[in-house]
Amino acid sequence: MSHPTPPHTTPAAHPAAADLAKSSNFLRQIIESDLEKGTYAGRRWAGSPGDAAHHAAGQPDPARIRTRFPPEPNGYLHVGHAKSICLNFGLARDYGGVCHMRFDDTNPEKEDTEYVNTILDAVQWLGFDWQANGQSHLFQASDYFDFMHRAAVCLIEAGHAYVDEQTPEQMRQNRGDFGKPGVASAYRNRSPADNLARFAEMRNGQHEDGTMVLRAKIDMGSPNINMRDPAIYRIRRATHHNTGDAWCIYPMYTFAHPIEDALEQITHSICTLEFEDQRPFYDWLMQRLIEGGLLADPPPRQYEFARLNLTYVITSKRRLAALVHENRVNGWDDPRMPTIVGLRRRGYTPAALQAFAERIGVTKSDSWIDYSTLEGCLREDLDVSAPRAMAVLDPIKLVLTNWDELMGAGTQDACSAPVHPHHPELGKRQFSIGKEVWIERSDYEETPPKGFFRLFPGNKVRLKYGHVIECTGAIKNEAGSTIAIGARVLKDTKSGTPGSDSVKVKGVITWVGAADAVVAEVRLYDRLFLDAQPDAGGKDYLESLNPNSLKVVTAIVEPSLAQAQADDKFQFERHGYFVADRHDHAPGKPVFNLAVGLKDGWGK
Ligand code: ATP
Ligand code: MG
Numbered sequence: 370m371s372h373p374t375p376p377h378t379t380p381a382a383h384p385a386a387a388d389l390a391k392s393s394n395f396l397r398q399i400i401e402s403d404l405e406k407g408t409y410a411g412r413r414w415a416g417s418p419g420d421a422a423h424h425a426a427g428q429p430d431p432a433r434i435r436t437r438f439p440p441e442p443n444g445y446l447h448v449g450h451a452k453s454i455c456l457n458f459g460l461a462r463d464y465g466g467v468c469h470m471r472f473d474d475t476n477p478e479k480e481d482t483e484y485v486n487t488i489l490d491a492v493q494w495l496g497f498d499w500q501a502n503g504q505s506h507l508f509q510a511s512d513y514f515d516f517m518h519r520a521a522v523c524l525i526e527a528g529h530a531y532v533d534e535q536t537p538e539q540m541r542q543n544r545g546d547f548g549k550p551g552v553a554s555a556y557r558n559r560s561p562a563d564n565l566a567r568f569a570e571m572r573n574g575q576h577e578d579g580t581m582v583l584r585a586k587i588d589m590g591s592p593n594i595n596m597r598d599p600a601i602y603r604i605r606r607a608t609h610h611n612t613g614d615a616w617c618i619y620p621m622y623t624f625a626h627p628i629e630d631a632l633e634q635i636t637h638s639i640c641t642l643e644f645e646d647q648r649p650f651y652d653w654l655m656q657r658l659i660e661g662g663l664l665a666d667p668p669p670r671q672y673e674f675a676r677l678n679l680t681y682v683i684t685s686k687r688r689l690a691a692l693v694h695e696n697r698v699n700g701w702d703d704p705r706m707p708t709i710v711g712l713r714r715r716g717y718t719p720a721a722l723q724a725f726a727e728r729i730g731v732t733k734s735d736s737w738i739d740y741s742t743l744e745g746c747l748r749e750d751l752d753v754s755a756p757r758a759m760a761v762l763d764p765i766k767l768v769l770t771n772w773d774e775l776m777g778a779g780t781q782d783a784c785s786a787p788v789h790p791h792h793p794e795l796g797k798r799q800f801s802i803g804k805e806v807w808i809e810r811s812d813y814e815e816t817p818p819k820g821f822f823r824l825f826p827g828n829k830v831r832l833k834y835g836h837v838i839e840c841t842g843a844i845k846n847e848a849g850s851t852i853a854i855g856a857r858v859l860k861d862t863k864s865g866t867p868g869s870d871s872v873k874v875k876g877v878i879t880w881v882g883a884a885d886a887v888v889a890e891v892r893l894y895d896r897l898f899l900d901a902q903p904d905a906g907g908k909d910y911l912e913s914l915n916p917n918s919l920k921v922v923t924a925i926v927e928p929s930l931a932q933a934q935a936d937d938k939f940q941f942e943r944h945g946y947f948v949a950d951r952h953d954h955a956p957g958k959p960v961f962n963l964a965v966g967l968k969d970g971w972g973k
Contacts, residue, residue: 394731396456396672400434400464400637408667409434409636418508418632420516421665431502434466434636435669438492439473439510439629442484442610444686445701445708446491448722448743449677455726456674457639458497469633470499472509475517475625477607491709496719510629511611516663517620517628518572521583521602523661525564530601531557532567533584540582543589544597551589551597571604574617578604585624587653595646596653599623627651630669631658638669641676642735648673674731680901681740682707683910697914698897702952704962705897705918715894716938716948716964718754721747740896744965751938751946751964756788758798759833759879760926760941760961762891764807766853767824767880768844772804775858779803781884782863786834798929802835805883807925812878813854815843822876824854830876833942837862837872879942881925889959891924891947926959933959943967 403409415427436457440450461468470492472485489507492499499506524530533540533556545551559567564583571581583602591597601624606617620628627650630638638651648671655668676684683689684707692698692706701708704715712722725746729738776782781801788795808824817825824830826842838856846852862869881887900913930939933949941947945966954960 392727392730395733396460396637396639396674396731397463399672400460403636404433404464412634412636412665412667414634416504418513418634420632420663421659424634424665430634432461432465432467434461434464435469435634436461436466436637436639437469437471437630437633437635439471439626440488441473441476441479442481442488443476443479444484444690445710446488447684447686447689447709448679448682448707448712448725449684450491451495451709451712451722452677452726452729453639453641454492454495454497455723456731458492459723459726460637460639461501466636467501467506468497468499469506469508469635471507471629471633472511473622473626473629474509474511474609474611475514475620475622477605477609477619482610487710494709494713494719495722508629508633509611510625511609513625513629513632514612514616514620516632517625518618520628520658520661520663521568521620521624522565523663524585524601524657525568525583526561527657527661528561528586529657530583530585531559531564532571532581533557533598533600534581537579540600544594545589546594551591551594553589554584554598557586557589557598568602571602571618572616574606576604578606580604583618585650585654587650593646593649595623595650599650623647623650624654627654627669627671628658628664630671631655631664634665635669638671640671640673642673642733643676644671645673647671673733675733675735677729678735678737678902679707679740679743680737681896681898681903683898683904685904688904688910692897697911704892704894704950714948714951715962716751716946717747718750718938721750724750737902745968747965748946748968751940753791755938755940755946756795756798756929757786757790757942758927758930758939759786759800759881760889760891760924760930760944760947761807761809761879761881762893762922762924762941762944763810764881764925765810765813765851766883767806767808767838768853768855769804769806769838769858770841770855771857775860781882782835784834784864784882798927800882800927800929801885802832802880802882803884806832806835806880807883807886808854808878808880813840813843813851822874823878824856824876828876829859829872829874830878831862831864831874832880833877834864835880836864837869837874881927885928886925887928887931887959889924889926889930889961890953891922892950892960892962893920893922894918894963895920924961926961930959930961931956933961938964940967 412430413424413427414430415423438457458468543552582600584598587596658664659666702710702714781803785797813824824840829839837859841855843851844853895918898913903910935951935954938948946964947961950960
């Protein structure tokens with residue numbers, strides 16, 4: 370870069386974010402109350418996940434709380450995951466705890482190691498780390514398959530689980546519904562010995578996929594359908610990316626997840642609201658496995674918060690994948706995508722996403738967050754940190770017809786501007802003005818509308834950081850089309866020179882001198898959907914795709930930008946915040962993406 374970057378701002382350094390960081394929420398209250406009561410004070414931690422005996426032999430837990438971020442490695446993380454990451458890692462950081470990074474990879478069909486690295490990269494980029502107390506807390510749930518199997522056997526032995534041979538259709542019918550209690554399976558009262566034998570057959574591959582499941586034996590009359598003997602193990606011949614073909618039975622998510630939490634000594638297991646109805650089973654399972662001596666007491670507790678819904682954005686992994694696979698966007702990291710890789714390429718910063726997570730807070734009821742809240746967080750961060758530059762996005766030449774006469778033929782006059790208006794220590798950008806400069810086409814009007822203060826015949830404006838000029842009108846070719854704008858320079862009006870403000874003008878315009886202009890590709894992004902809730906209520910989100918979500922222009926930018934490195938962010942004065950594209954930008958071939966516009970449109 371041609372100029373030093375301002376000190377990187379963390380959300381805590383930001384006044385607004387600092388206030389918000391202190392704001393409480395129901396999860397903080399729960400944690401504070403647990404810490405006060407010493408709910409987990411007697412816990413031990415053996416240095417790695419494990420059962421009750423393993424942890425009992427360990428040290429008092431150095432972590433005051435343990436949270437976890439447990440993605441399935443089946444896609445790219447998005448802005449909703451960013452909320453969950455900031456929440457879980459942020460709570461651990463704030464309360465002297467540890468947040469575990471866990472791959473919830475118990476489903477062999479959907480997952481792939483391809484996603485593992487991008488997920489780890491996203492979490493680290495957001496500013497978080499699973500390294501704590503001298504060890505790594507990076508875990509994968511598939512490492513617990515042996516224990517999960519043992520837990521299933523333990524339930525069977527205690528009469529809390531049975532092998533059901535009903536067809537999936539029968540099971541569905543007999544589960545009942547909201548107004549109708551379930552009907553017990555004919556296999557429900559098998560003896561533990563019989564169930565153990567059947568479960569062993571399942572595990573040994575003696576039965577076809579889908580012919581049997583292991584079910585928890587709870588209450589077929591429960592008003593909570595999740596408690597009507599949920600399936601906990603199924604037969605599925607599928608190669609798992611971690612365990613290969615070692616297993617032909619796999620635990621169901623509702624069974625696996627609580628166990629993962631317990632083995633890792635999680636204290637506060639935070640998930641989205643749709644899991645609220647699973648909580649009774651979570652607690653039931655914990656109690657049964659504590660009774661069986663397998664898990665340490667007290668167990669983790671599950672708490673639910675409202676997932677992030679962001680207007681103009683879809684966050685379903687499946688639908689995001691469809692956008693990529695149907696070439697509606699240019700890959701997972703297309704700057705219009707709400708994926709973390711997309712946001713990053715768009716110019717989002719970790720500080721902006723952390724501030725966003727803090728600002729939206731956590732609640733117990735679903736709501737929609739306006740997209741402008743996200744944009745506002747980026748704007749606030751970049752306003753403080755981004756160097757300024759001038760760029761002309763829709764260029765037309767301005768010819769200063771009296772330049773040679775006034776300044777001397779061929780003269781280039783050196784101009785400068787602060788790198789950042791509030792950081793004089795960052796120094797100045799240098800550029801020059803001569804007979805020809807580039808200006809925005811829309812800065813000239815032959816017949817100005819009311820209130821238009823920029824260029825029109827006879828009007829005076831200041832070229833920002835340069836001179837005052839008086840417009841003489843359009844310069845046209847023989848066919849009558851405008852090929853340039855003409856103007857005269859006013860003597861002794863250069864910014865920063867004595868008496869330069871003797872001529873008062875209402876308009877100031879940005880420009881780039883033709884002699885040191887740098888040509889750049891600029892990608893002007895807009896929201897991907899025109900509908901604020903593109904996929905709500907079963908709507909076809911493809912119908913509201915914005916056909917103008919990307920416009921590519923050839924822009925003229927000031928010479929300081931020739932040194933920009935990929936990922937560098939700038940405020941293009943009047944236009945907004947831009948980032949040098951992390952894929953396509955190269956020295957000599959600059960490419961900038963619009964990250965977010967300025968809050969206030971340019972004055973008239
Ligand atoms: P899937 O449909 O594949 O289960 P998912 O969005 O639930 O998708 P996970 O990988 O299971 O993806 O999510 C990891 C974590 O991120 C979970 O704890 C989940 O609660 C959280 N999470 C996912 N989407 C959001 C969201 N929109 N807002 C807040 N948290 C979210
Ligand atoms: Mg999920």
